[in-house]
Amino acid sequence: MKRLSLFLGVFFLLFGYAFSAQMGKFKYSDFKKPKRCGICHKQIYNEWKQSLMAKSFVHAWDDVEYFKLALPHALKFEKVAGVKAGCIGCHSPLAFLSGDIPPKSPKAGTRANEGVSCEVCHNITGTTEKVPYNFSYVIKPGKVKQAPRKNIKAPHKVMYSSFLRSPELCGTCHDEASPYGAWVKETYREWKNGPYSKQGVRCQDCHMYHGPGKAARGRFHKDMAHHNFHGAHFESKLAGAVDLALYANKSKAVPGGVVKIVAQLFNGKVGHYIPSGSTEERMLWLEVWAIDATGKKWHIPVDKKGFKGEEYTIANSKVFAYQAMGEIMGIKNFKGVKRDGDVPDGARIFRRPFFDPKGRMTICQWYTKSNTLVDYRIGPRETKVETYTWRVPKDAKAPITIKATLYYSLVPSSVGKFLGLPKSEYKPMVVNTASLVLK
Numbered sequence: 001m002k003r004l005s006l007f008l009g010v011f012f013l014l015f016g017y018a019f020s021a022q023m024g025k026f027k028y029s030d031f032k033k034p035k036r037c038g039i040c041h042k043q044i045y046n047e048w049k050q051s052l053m054a055k056s057f058v059h060a061w062d063d064v065e066y067f068k069l070a071l072p073h074a075l076k077f078e079k080v081a082g083v084k085a086g087c088i089g090c091h092s093p094l095a096f097l098s099g100d101i102p103p104k105s106p107k108a109g110t111r112a113n114e115g116v117s118c119e120v121c122h123n124i125t126g127t128t129e130k131v132p133y134n135f136s137y138v139i140k141p142g143k144v145k146q147a148p149r150k151n152i153k154a155p156h157k158v159m160y161s162s163f164l165r166s167p168e169l170c171g172t173c174h175d176e177a178s179p180y181g182a183w184v185k186e187t188y189r190e191w192k193n194g195p196y197s198k199q200g201v202r203c204q205d206c207h208m209y210h211g212p213g214k215a216a217r218g219r220f221h222k223d224m225a226h227h228n229f230h231g232a233h234f235e236s237k238l239a240g241a242v243d244l245a246l247y248a249n250k251s252k253a254v255p256g257g258v259v260k261i262v263a264q265l266f267n268g269k270v271g272h273y274i275p276s277g278s279t280e281e282r283m284l285w286l287e288v289w290a291i292d293a294t295g296k297k298w299h300i301p302v303d304k305k306g307f308k309g310e311e312y313t314i315a316n317s318k319v320f321a322y323q324a325m326g327e328i329m330g331i332k333n334f335k336g337v338k339r340d341g342d343v344p345d346g347a348r349i350f351r352r353p354f355f356d357p358k359g360r361m362t363i364c365q366w367y368t369k370s371n372t373l374v375d376y377r378i379g380p381r382e383t384k385v386e387t388y389t390w391r392v393p394k395d396a397k398a399p400i401t402i403k404a405t406l407y408y409s410l411v412p413s414s415v416g417k418f419l420g421l422p423k424s425e426y427k428p429m430v431v432n433t434a435s436l437v438l439k
């Protein structure tokens with residue numbers, strides 16, 4: 001029995017991408033369009049519409065990654081064939097459930113474009129897994145909507161659901177195992193193992209704020225669940241997510257002398273690691289610059305700590321990566337693009353590198369064989385301390401300002417430019433800043 005379940009477990013990890021859920025069991029017409037719900041749930045509809053949930057199939061980077069990379073790869077390489085349907089299981093559940101695989105491109109305007117719609121979450125009744133991942137939701141379309149409140153009177157049937165209110169709902173899509181069995185998304189698991197789950201602070205509490213709102217026409221609640229789902233695409237959500245404190249061992253800068261600078265970074269706002277989610281392409285990095293009285297600038301490199309895999313966490317403009325993109329697109333002798341985009345040499349990068357079966361760093365999470373070499377992200381309520389040893393240049397004129405800026409980017413700029421993504425997908429966003437003056 002034990003061997004059988006082990007066998008099934010391995011089988012699921014290898015092939016689960018294609019067979020785990022209710023693919024093709026339904027029709028688009030079994031699900032109502034979000035606009036229909038929006039007739040009465042106007043405010044919630046408007047909030048949802050602006051979130052990435054409503055754009056999970058149509059927004060530029062998803063469109064490019066699926067149609068230019070993942071789908072062509074799935075069609076020519078058996079090992080990753082499952083992602084043809086797998087990506088869609090999370091990014092366009094209605095297409096997946098209707099067996100519309102692969103869906104037409106967003107330009108065609110089919111119902112695949114609805115993304116993670118009202119009818120997805122409000123018809124999910126549970127998960128097939130003990131610990132959810134890989135679109136393992138169980139869905140029951142029909143008249144009954146899964147509801148967070150008891151004893152609600154509505155013009156349609158509602159049923160109270162503790163699953164809807166649980167982070168496990170989110171975990172069905174926010175954790176992902178690659179066809180090689182690597183955990184390539186584990187926001188739910190990070191949360192579960194962290195301090196917030198123990199205190200009962202759910203995903204819904206931070207991503208669906210509860211406050212005054214009209215839940216439906218004529219129905220006001222002082223604690224309505226807002227459907228913002230703001231994450232790393234919203235600068236306001238990133239702002240201040242990590243505290244930044246800066247100290248120096250001296251108050252004066254003597255040209256030719258050495259100053260030791262310490263930066264402390266505290267993740268006090270994020271319920272999981274930062275970055276999380278699409279970790280393969282996310283970077284959080286700290287730039288420390290010295291600016292003298294004449295405006296002359298020097299970038300100060302971080303002191304090395306000497307841990308395993310540290311070289312992946314220090315920006316180096318000479319290193320190229322992501323060669324698999326060229327391989328999939330059929331570009332001969334593709335050398336890759338800059339691993340760290342435009343991050344200045346020597347800056348500390350808080351990230352978790354993913355590697356393909358050929359050992360090259362990759363942004364193709366479905367083609368990831370391992371990602372356990374090094375994980376230098378900042379955990380929930382974790383503090384990381386970075387030090388800088390700076391020899392003040394002979395020509396520097398006091399006073400000198402030391403300025404630290406913590407940046408975040410969704411995609412390395414080198415990858416964004418190579419694939420022709422809109423700049424908004426890879427521009428650096430400021431998480432925090434701190435400065436001090438050496439007289």
Ligand code: HEC
Pocket residue numbers: 032036037038039040041118119122145146147148149150152153154155156158215216217219
């Ligand atoms: C004709 C108007 C109307 C339409 C259309 C409508 N609803 Fe509702 N719905 C309501 C009202 C009114 C309530 C009760 C809200 C309250 O009292 O908080 C409600 C309640 C709900 C609840 C339970 C809320 C809770 O607090 O537990 C959910 C979930 C829900 N609707 C989802 C949907 C979805 C999904 C759709 C589209 C498929 C939809 N509704 C379409 C009017 C409507």
Ligand code: HEC
Pocket residue numbers: 052053055056057059062089090091093116120121167169170171172173174203204207208229230231232233234
């Ligand atoms: C049916 C699958 C599915 C479920 C269930 C789901 N999500 Fe998501 N979520 C997605 C997908 C797909 C994206 C990526 C959208 C994109 O970037 O294209 C996403 C993105 C997000 C983002 C990032 C938005 C940003 O601005 O960067 C947040 C935050 C989020 N979801 C929170 C939640 C929470 C909280 C829950 C549970 C209440 C949840 N999700 C349930 C599929 C799902």
Ligand code: HEC
Pocket residue numbers: 034037038041044045046048049053116117118119120121122148149164165166169204208215216221223224225227
């Ligand atoms: C990613 C999943 C997800 C999507 C998409 C989603 N909802 Fe919800 N919705 C939830 C969750 C989870 C709650 C309960 C939040 C909580 O537990 O605090 C909720 C709560 C509600 C409520 C009750 C609000 C209250 O506090 O009284 C209504 C009504 C509702 N949703 C309607 C909709 C409509 C209409 C849409 C589409 C425009 C939609 N939802 C899209 C997950 C979702």
Ligand code: HEC
Pocket residue numbers: 167170171174187188189191192196201202203204206207230231232237238241269270271272273274275276277278282
């Ligand atoms: C204590 C508040 C808190 C809790 C709890 C929380 N989050 Fe977040 N989450 C944040 C903040 C703040 C950000 C923005 C910073 C960032 O991107 O990491 C964020 C970002 C995200 C992102 C974007 C990550 C990225 O870097 O692309 C996703 C996806 C997400 N959350 C999903 C979830 C899910 C799913 C859960 C529950 C398992 C959850 N969050 C629990 C606060 C929270």
Ligand code: HEC
Pocket residue numbers: 061062065066070083086087088089090091133134135172173174175176231232276277278279366410
């Ligand atoms: C288990 C569910 C799941 C599967 C399977 C999945 N995704 Fe995602 N995807 C998500 C979630 C959730 C996010 C949001 C994470 C975040 O915000 O960091 C996301 C984010 C993304 C993003 C980043 C969007 C952005 O704006 O930064 C791209 C691109 C993407 N997915 C493409 C794909 C492709 C292509 C596949 C198939 C190879 C795939 N996804 C498979 C759930 C999934």
